[in-house]
Amino acid sequence: MTTQPVAEQIARLLAAEGHDTIFGLLGSGNFVFTDAFARDFGGRFVWVRHESAAVAAAATYAQVTGRLGIASVHQGPGVTNTLTTLTHAVRERQPVLLLAGETGRGLQVNQTIDLAAFAAAAGARVHRVLRSEDAISVISRAMAEAQKFRIPVVVGIPTDVQVEEIEWTEPPPPASPNTPLSRPASADIEAAADIIQASKRPFILAGRGAVLAEARNEIEALGERIGALYGTSLVANGFFVGNERSVGVCGGFSSEVVPRIVPEADVVIAFGATINQWTAMHGTLIDRSKVIQIDTEEGALGVNGPVRLGLIGDAARTAAALLHELERRGYESEGFRGSDELKELQGFVAADEFGPVEAEGVIDPRSLVVELDRLLPLERTVTYDSGHHHWWPTAFIRVPDAQGFVAAQGFQSVGVALGVALGSAVARPDRVSVVFIGDGGTLMQLGELDALTAQRRDAIVVVYNDGAYGAEVHHFQPMGFETEHVTFGTRDIAGIASAFGASSAVVRSVSDIGEALSAWEEAGRGTLLLDCRVNPAVRSERLQEAFRAH
Template sequence: MQVAELVGRAVAALGAGRAFGVVGSGNFAVTNALRAAGVPFTAARHEGGAATMADAWARTSGRVGVLTLHQGCGLTNAVTGVAEAAKSRTPLLVLAADTAGSAVRSNFRIDQDALVRSVGAVPERVHSPASAVPDVLRAWRTARDTRRTVVLNLPLDVQAAPAPEDALAQLRDPGPPVPARPGEAAVEALAARVAAARRPLLLAGRGARGAGPLLRELAERTGALLATTAVAKGLFEGDPFDLGISGGFASPLAAELITGADLVVAWGASLTAWTTRHGRLLGEDAVVVQVDADVDALGANRPVDLGVLGDVAATARALLAGLPQGAPPRGGSTGYRSPELAARIAAEGRWTRVPTEDSSTPTTIDPRGLSREVDARLPRERVVAVDSGNFMGYPSAYWSVPDERGFCFTQAFQSVGLGLATLVGAALAAPDRLPVLGTGDGGLLMAAAELETLVRLRLGAVVVVYDDAAYGAEVHHFGPDADHGAVVFPDTDIAAWARGAGAAAATVRSTADLGALDAWLAGPREGPIVLDCKISSDGGAWWLAEAFRGH
């Protein structure tokens, strides 16, 4: 057995659930070793797509994603997807071939460690046959236990070397660490803030995924309202006091109530400018508390009045244990929670309930009306992916999801073109749900190669293209007096192109054209459908003005 096979077998033994990649000579052996060990492998058409597929699969499944790459250009092609995963703290293990130490003139030779480090990922290396298993274990545990994207470089000469006999016997994984409990003083300080609040809000981020029931109970006990960051959308779905996404995607009522909170407790949320609308969404006198298992996250994006170091679920349990039984404290009895407010949230708390003017024309459809109609037609059990662009607020805010596993938001790097790959990864991680993508024409065409992947895998997915024949964010950001010649394009028959790739497709210019979606939903859904929705101008989406305030 060579080291390449040993690495693949070790990664499989550690619990890899699926791998993604584009196979070249450098990662051929390790990829086949993964496959031989029973790890399903999904071949993408571009390494950038493969990286985002692995990222989305990890986010949706809650497991470590695995990506395999050729040396040099294979890694550089994947860098945008690796950067997105790293900035999102996705647990991802990248098995990247590297040139041999002696191959100093190889065309593939680059400083892979420096490249990986520059985008926020962790560089690791298999140093020798004798250290291969410990090297793999170290990289795996860093990815899993610290939620980092780790690139494990595999030099070709080490890959080809004979593996020590019984090398896999060295593999001793102690398993994930016990979640960190907060200190008693910190819990007491948090409890005091909660007891003093009259209008508390619990704001959950990615770090709170899995702790939804605990936070719902805590909100009920304390009289608090609930909200999430974009990446945690769906965590409180169905709760009558859930305001949905905080930040630029927030509805007018949600923004009003969040701003009125006198206590905001951020649970596993980093309080970015997007979540707080550059700080303006939080009331001037609001007490801000942040709970996070990562000490570096506390107060990193804005000052907080109290930082609590601890796992979200462990901290919520400790706080619940210390609260008095019976009626909620002052905040719950006189503050936000009331039957009247629950009725108001039900009536106007979601964008689907907010009246808007219909901007449709004889040849285009209003993007808000389109979003409402698509949401109403799709089954509830869905997993939604969103590309980046002017349109992105519509699927993010208008489309509901059943829970936090139903929304995959690869936007930490704000790269256009990750949508199709996100859809593939999320779909494979949630095979029991209908995969749905909201994308722009720019993002779709940038990632066009991965439509073939969707078709080849026979994924019954819905791709909704908000087609304005432009990079709409730039059109609206720079205004009507700017020269838009570099960001506006001739109309493209995306439906014809999609049919050529083997997908079902339709052009949508009015609600009546959505009959094609209804027919596809009726079955058998043996492949994707692409809806080329020719949208009318929205004059710049509401969230866009907020997003660009910090630029």
């Protein structure tokens, strides 16, 4: 059997395992295996301008497609440039394989780093290919680990190993996809059913675990029997789309109807949601003593505070078991049906909850989102960067399903969302990627605006341009601080986008939005940047929540 360099065998392995996309930025430490993957094995290489965006895009690709996300970076600074988004991917629990060049074995040169310590700082796992004959088995194990445990895995591949020749060996077979799904013990199901049967106003909360379990049908069947209202954590936004008893996202990013309704529930049945401080609004929205928490991992039960009852089980199987037990008992309830809360929910229109703050030459940031929701195609993938602006999109813009929303909030970092938008555009080219971002975050990652534009990705970049880091202005100014150090003045971001070749427009009024979208459609789509001059006087009422226990 003929031999080939390790770098080429890595490319062959990725293709043999069915992977077809790598996000990255090429340097000497990752050039050969990435190039071979695209050139010799029919893979797709999606380039970025900064390594941080490669991991953000790979994590998003994993979330939207349900497959492994793969990123490729150069050794040393190429690796360290990914720290923020690698941490984000860890917090978002996305299966990502980060193939990283390493300096030659035994060398201590400028680009040598402690890869294990780096990965540990982000919370990721790490493997290193220290012997050429182990390359296929090490990388195969890393891929399986990332997918099984839903965690980013960094694989270091020294440059001297990459040039050594080895024979091809078949990778170990992947783990069976038919992993048995867990179901709570009968006694636990009975205990949960007792609590539900004693309740009058049940609320069902779905989190990431419910999305991964594809448990909507089973959960809604349970909810129908007990007359529950439904809601989701932020990361499960879109899970109950179309259900007339769904309040949407529950927590700090919710619409104004949620704090009026959800506290009226006397039991909260949480499927695959850990109910963190944001979802519970620091306890003002969800009283944890009311919570029945269902999760596949024992360590997730009560991780953010004690709950009334914790059950270990798959979301779909547990919902089905609860329904069966209630049917066996002959129990059925009207729950919230016919209630004042349900009537309020069904008559609720988020856009009616505010009066636009008018000012010359600027647009109310809430009116901006409301109009975009009205005009944009519903088949879209929505994300937003962190910042003052991020409190508004979720409350006012619809998503088509749980795969149509990507919460770039895992590490709450400014400067992540354009990489996320690239990943979603690649993963779902049939949907326009819509990204809401501040002017500060845009200027941090301008290179990815070039990546989106040059690659002709269908994306709409909505820039909240207030000439400042708005969160800091609105937080510290009321406290009596001067804010000139976080106020920079307005930049012509539309002009920058035009220089990159993107469609662009300055938005100062609602009417400007429709004109810009019409011109974008006539141009055959691609990337559109809306430089939205938002009214800096409008302050999110939820901002202070973000700074609590910060």
